[in-house]
Amino acid sequence: MTSALQRFLPLIVTTAVLVVGFLLCAAQFPNFASWRVVGNLLTDNAFLGITAVGMTFVILSGGIDLSVGAVIGFTTVLLAVLIEHGGWHPLAAFAVALIAAGGFGAAMGGVIHVFQMPPFIVTLAGMFIARGLGFVLTTDSVPINHPLYGELNDIALRFGAGGKLSLPAMLMLGVVVAAVVLAHWTRFGANLYALGGNRQSAELMGVPVGRTTVAVYALSGLLAGLAGIVFSLYTGAGYSLAATGVELDTITAVVIGGTQLTGGYGYVVGTFVGVLIQGLIQTYITFDGTLSSWWTKIAIGVLLFVFILLQKGLLTVWAGRGGEPAEA
Amino acid sequence: MTASTAPPSSAPLLAIRGLSKAFLGVQALDGVDFTLRHGEIHALLGENGAGKSTLIKTLTGVYQRDGGTVALEGREIAPRGVEEAQRLHIGTVYQEVNLLPNLSVAENLFLGRQPMRWGLVDRGAMRRRARAILMPYGLSIDVTAPLGRFSVATQQIIAIARAVDMSAKVLILDEPTASLDAQEVAVLFKVMRTLRSRGIGIVFVTHFLDQVYEVCDRITVLRNGRLVGERRTAELPRLDLVAMMLGRELEAAAHRIDLGPAELDSRPPLASFKAFGKSRSVEPFDLDIRPGEVVALAGLLGSGRTETVRLVFGMDRADQGEATVDGRKVRLKGPRDAVRLGFGFCPEDRKKEGIVGELSVRENIILALQARQGWLKPIPRRRQEEIADRFIRLLDIRTPDAERPIQLLSGGNQQKALLARWLATEPRLLILDEPTRGIDVGAHAEIIRLIERLCADGMALLVVSSELEEIVAYSRRVVVLRDRRHVAELRGGEVSVERIVAAIASESKSGEVRQ
Ligand SMILES: Nc1ncnc2c1ncn2[C@@H]1O[C@H](COP(=O)(O)OP(=O)(O)O)[C@@H](O)[C@H]1O
Ligand SMILES: [Mg+2]
Numbered sequence: 127m128t129s130a131l132q133r134f135l136p137l138i139v140t141t142a143v144l145v146v147g148f149l150l151c152a153a154q155f156p157n158f159a160s161w162r163v164v165g166n167l168l169t170d171n172a173f174l175g176i177t178a179v180g181m182t183f184v185i186l187s188g189g190i191d192l193s194v195g196a197v198i199g200f201t202t203v204l205l206a207v208l209i210e211h212g213g214w215h216p217l218a219a220f221a222v223a224l225i226a227a228g229g230f231g232a233a234m235g236g237v238i239h240v241f242q243m244p245p246f247i248v249t250l251a252g253m254f255i256a257r258g259l260g261f262v263l264t265t266d267s268v269p270i271n272h273p274l275y276g277e278l279n280d281i282a283l284r285f286g287a288g289g290k291l292s293l294p295a296m297l298m299l300g301v302v303v304a305a306v307v308l309a310h311w312t313r314f315g316a317n318l319y320a321l322g323g324n325r326q327s328a329e330l331m332g333v334p335v336g337r338t339t340v341a342v343y344a345l346s347g348l349l350a351g352l353a354g355i356v357f358s359l360y361t362g363a364g365y366s367l368a369a370t371g372v373e374l375d376t377i378t379a380v381v382i383g384g385t386q387l388t389g390g391y392g393y394v395v396g397t398f399v400g401v402l403i404q405g406l407i408q409t410y411i412t413f414d415g416t417l418s419s420w421w422t423k424i425a426i427g428v429l430l431f432v433f434i435l436l437q438k439g440l441l442t443v444w445a446g447r448g449g450e451p452a453e454a
Numbered sequence: 455m456t457a458s459t460a461p462p463s464s465a466p467l468l469a470i471r472g473l474s475k476a477f478l479g480v481q482a483l484d485g486v487d488f489t490l491r492h493g494e495i496h497a498l499l500g501e502n503g504a505g506k507s508t509l510i511k512t513l514t515g516v517y518q519r520d521g522g523t524v525a526l527e528g529r530e531i532a533p534r535g536v537e538e539a540q541r542l543h544i545g546t547v548y549q550e551v552n553l554l555p556n557l558s559v560a561e562n563l564f565l566g567r568q569p570m571r572w573g574l575v576d577r578g579a580m581r582r583r584a585r586a587i588l589m590p591y592g593l594s595i596d597v598t599a600p601l602g603r604f605s606v607a608t609q610q611i612i613a614i615a616r617a618v619d620m621s622a623k624v625l626i627l628d629e630p631t632a633s634l635d636a637q638e639v640a641v642l643f644k645v646m647r648t649l650r651s652r653g654i655g656i657v658f659v660t661h662f663l664d665q666v667y668e669v670c671d672r673i674t675v676l677r678n679g680r681l682v683g684e685r686r687t688a689e690l691p692r693l694d695l696v697a698m699m700l701g702r703e704l705e706a707a708a709h710r711i712d713l714g715p716a717e718l719d720s721r722p723p724l725a726s727f728k729a730f731g732k733s734r735s736v737e738p739f740d741l742d743i744r745p746g747e748v749v750a751l752a753g754l755l756g757s758g759r760t761e762t763v764r765l766v767f768g769m770d771r772a773d774q775g776e777a778t779v780d781g782r783k784v785r786l787k788g789p790r791d792a793v794r795l796g797f798g799f800c801p802e803d804r805k806k807e808g809i810v811g812e813l814s815v816r817e818n819i820i821l822a823l824q825a826r827q828g829w830l831k832p833i834p835r836r837r838q839e840e841i842a843d844r845f846i847r848l849l850d851i852r853t854p855d856a857e858r859p860i861q862l863l864s865g866g867n868q869q870k871a872l873l874a875r876w877l878a879t880e881p882r883l884l885i886l887d888e889p890t891r892g893i894d895v896g897a898h899a900e901i902i903r904l905i906e907r908l909c910a911d912g913m914a915l916l917v918v919s920s921e922l923e924e925i926v927a928y929s930r931r932v933v934v935l936r937d938r939r940h941v942a943e944l945r946g947g948e949v950s951v952e953r954i955v956a957a958i959a960s961e962s963k964s965g966e967v968r969q
Binding site: 310311315316327 | 540546548550552553554555562566568
């Protein structure tokens, strides 16, 4: 089964990096290897993980979505304004935010498909529009004081010594599991990979290209909206500048996770591991206490570079091996 | 797979009437009629650009038609996409088949119609059924491996298997045999005959007339987007068919020029190879090539023909034996050495190794000449134009002018431009790998005529071709290869299709030892 090994190699390497990294941290800091740290790692990176799942699908389909950070920011503002200024119940506000974010993504997907525009440009425009809309609603940071927020933040599954699985962490894990099923056990998932493999061939094989394109950007928008809800729970506020640059963090997680930026190859689980690696670096720097937090960026930058070289290397090796043994 | 048992009603399986389709100024289809009956294999023929692929794509909803009607078993249909055509039980292998290299074989076979259980894709069932689908083609491969791992021929068979499995009513194959060898084609024909006996109608597009006469019941010919006519294969002699396709009478296929073996051997060889070979590529062979003769290499796909010419041209380095040119020992370390010795090479895959699509016809033609002179001594523009115009005229390359990007030309004309590139260097030995593959009948005949003219001028030619009749028409000597060995050499009067086939097919007794 060398072929299976080859296919999963990027994923295996990423996971190995996470495990080795965790062991190194644990060796250096005595109380690092605890359920509390694991629980916090999941909670702190929940919004990033949820967004990155959507990004994985978009990239698998051969596209990119630069608007997700802005959509998260917009969602937090929309929630704050509806709940605090409009007096809405948070659940109603959540529903509206999800519909708005999903609809926004669907609209971008529609433009990309109908006008055959590059996703990079369309979602870049989407990024500016979503940020701008947030500012139109309010330029202030609006605290959300609804009692439901407190209650939601108290929901947690406790496990081990001091470990707890918060609602955001549960949501992220749920999204990851659902995404794995969607990617590998539904026709939509197969269509995404097909689209990322070769758009023209996919079309000639009967893949509904338009529908799939719209759906994948809608899904990415929807998940960014969900991430926005999680983010507002986490920070207890709505702010139009929230989550700036998150689109780049998610793309980083996707690439570290072994998904090819050109589409067609990759796994959702890899992205999840990529998110955890970024979180781990962040946690390390917090533990150390003396390092500037910018070291996080530098470490991630180096890691990203190494992973891209690794992928390139693997691809070259595969190409060199050629096809079947040549016998009649 | 349920509809195949439907009783053949009085209505034909597929009735296309007055189909029209234009692309920005090109009338690709102009009021074409086409009728496919239950249980027939129907060849759709015509030169490159006749509109065959456009007919297929318009029929299956890839393009939307400008006018005309299509009826499937008497009911009007107008699919708006491939998916809809598939749901109508029309399975198609398009000319540019590319399946998806990143998906597994099983996923490719079942994309868009995966077996489902409890709302989810049943991957186990998909694997099992994929294996079953490939069984009749003699393919037992790992269906979970990415498709991109397999050879082009295997991928082609998988594409065909997918289309066959979806075509409960109509199967359309647009030039599916281009990359298949004789055995694979035989398997495909067997499958096609089985489908025909089940009442399925098959539309078959090919450039190989032998194949048409082997399996097809009926022939429809298109020319310049118009219908020329429909005939029963049995009632249409080959020459009439070619005339229909070309719209003019074609002089009978090239006549044989017989040169007795005696005279052949008395000439001193231009190039001579002794025990020349490369391990794991092709076994050592002896080969003499004399001025003014055509030596053909015949054999099945993978028999070592292409490997032989790659060695001769220095693209692969021989690890044993020696080469002499004009009686002097030479070293062939790379194509540059070969070019310096006056060799030229037209590769088989002209898209990948030959033409540079974005460059103009002129630039493509002078490429090899310029390379031989060295890039520091540019050929003056005036001279370039002279050379390009001369060859465009000489080879009848159909292009509005020499400055047109070569990718806009048809396949046959690209091939001729590639030939011109090497002729411009006035080579003493020209190697042609499948010179007539994938080009239309008209250009085909011209290229054969050209080959004969070149030899009359004293140039030596080494040709690889799968078209045995062609080989017989122009070769004075034929080297037959099998399993990466040169197994026989036929000369002069011995050259005939039967003897070549016999040599290819003969078992490795008759004195030869295998490995
Ligand atoms: N997508 C397209 N856009 C513009 N012109 C096209 C397109 N497809 C085909 N054509 C033109 O239509 C004509 C018929 O082409 P095609 O159907 O591919 O011929 P065939 O398959 O018989 O070789 C040609 O002149 C070709 O250049
Ligand atoms: Mg065609």
